[in-house]
Amino acid sequence: MIDTHDLFHLLHQRVRFVTKDFNQQLSAHGLYHSQWAIMYCLERFGPMTQTAIWKYLNVEAPTVTRTITRMEKNDWVIRRQGGDKRERVVELTDRAKKKYEQVNQAVYQHEQDTISRLTQEEVHQFYNILQKLGPEGGEG
Amino acid sequence: MIDTHDLFHLLHQRVRFVTKDFNQQLSAHGLYHSQWAIMYCLERFGPMTQTAIWKYLNVEAPTVTRTITRMEKNDWVIRRQGGDKRERVVELTDRAKKKYEQVNQAVYQHEQDTISRLTQEEVHQFYNILQKLGPEGGEG
DNA sequence: CCTTTTTATTTACCCAGGTAAATAATTGTA
DNA sequence: TACAATTATTTACCTGGGTAAATAAAAAGG
Numbered sequence: 001m002i003d004t005h006d007l008f009h010l011l012h013q014r015v016r017f018v019t020k021d022f023n024q025q026l027s028a029h030g031l032y033h034s035q036w037a038i039m040y041c042l043e044r045f046g047p048m049t050q051t052a053i054w055k056y057l058n059v060e061a062p063t064v065t066r067t068i069t070r071m072e073k074n075d076w077v078i079r080r081q082g083g084d085k086r087e088r089v090v091e092l093t094d095r096a097k098k099k100y101e102q103v104n105q106a107v108y109q110h111e112q113d114t115i116s117r118l119t120q121e122e123v124h125q126f127y128n129i130l131q132k133l134g135p136e137g138g139e140g
Numbered sequence: 141m142i143d144t145h146d147l148f149h150l151l152h153q154r155v156r157f158v159t160k161d162f163n164q165q166l167s168a169h170g171l172y173h174s175q176w177a178i179m180y181c182l183e184r185f186g187p188m189t190q191t192a193i194w195k196y197l198n199v200e201a202p203t204v205t206r207t208i209t210r211m212e213k214n215d216w217v218i219r220r221q222g223g224d225k226r227e228r229v230v231e232l233t234d235r236a237k238k239k240y241e242q243v244n245q246a247v248y249q250h251e252q253d254t255i256s257r258l259t260q261e262e263v264h265q266f267y268n269i270l271q272k273l274g275p276e277g278g279e280g
Numbered sequence: 281c282c283t284t285t286t287t288a289t290t291t292a293c294c295c296a297g298g299t300a301a302a303t304a305a306t307t308g309t310a
Numbered sequence: 311t312a313c314a315a316t317t318a319t320t321t322a323c324c325t326g327g328g329t330a331a332a333t334a335a336a337a338a339g340g
Contacts, residue, residue: 019327019328020328049318050318051317051318061318061319061320062320062321062322064319065319065320066320082318084318086317086319087318087319088318088319
């Protein structure tokens with residue numbers, strides 16, 4: 001029987017470790033992991049409103065406002081007004097688009113390294129377990 | 141084949157969810173999850189230096205300084221000088237000791253709820269997988 | 281014994297998550 | 311149409327993670 005305190009302690013430790021490591025890798029490109037998450041999202045879905053972004057990333061609106069403000073300062077994204085004047089549509093800059101593939105490769109490689117001690121089977125188990133930890137329990 | 145981007149995205153999402161939920165439960169007791177982690181640690185090992193705490197929790201020294209300062213303000217811990225005058229030994233207050241069991245019960249119940257959709261087998265898999273994500277790969 | 285190095289803690293300053301409340305624009309409705 | 315409710319975003323303020331550099335005390339060496 002595993003002590004749940006130990007389990008959650010380990011979970012937090014590992015996530016801190018993974019995030020720290022991820023940020024260190026990304027620092028070579030002048031990015032942080034949250035900024036990369038937004039960049040990935042925009043490359044995948046095209047220009048999005050901030051609401052679409054925070055709903056997809058499952059964070060609160062102020063978090064996205066802040067991170068996007070920083071990304072705009074560092075010339076990763078631009079914001080234009082949407083059809084609805086309340087909306088701000090976020091879009092990758094040309095510079096971001098140019099750098100995207102290179103960063104993506106580095107991130108992908110790093111992710112592979114991080115899970116390199118897991119078997120294919122374990123990766124699947126991990127994914128399924130994580131789904132079950134969510135509010136929808138993995139059916140959504 | 142699972143996309144590693146999706147896997148890490150899910151990992152971060154779930155950890156945010158779990159942490160937020162955890163903090164909400166603890167708010168009834170006037171605590172945050174990091175403060176609870178320190179309280180748990182002190183109950184388990186007795187009075188400790190700050191260095192012993194941050195090494196055990198796997199966070200940096202300034203993080204622990206900050207959190208302990210807050211806990212001291214809220215009468216959860218006291219700091220006395222150690223034999224080595226550089227050290228500050230952290231100890232639970234009487235109030236913290238009195239409240240400990242009650243909070244522990246609530247936390248334990250919440251942790252059980254969080255993993256309620258996992259089988260015993262999956263909890264073990266989860267623990268093993270998390271170990272393999274660390275720098276030591278689970279052998280340490 | 282004095283100087284250098286190491287160790288424990290703190291300070292200042294980042295990024296990133298959260299909540300509560302304020303704007304501003306749009307929708308819904310009497 | 312005027313007013314109320316909703317929606318998108320922002321602001322202010324909290325916790326908590328990190329790094330780099332500053333203290334202060336202890337340990338190590340000449």
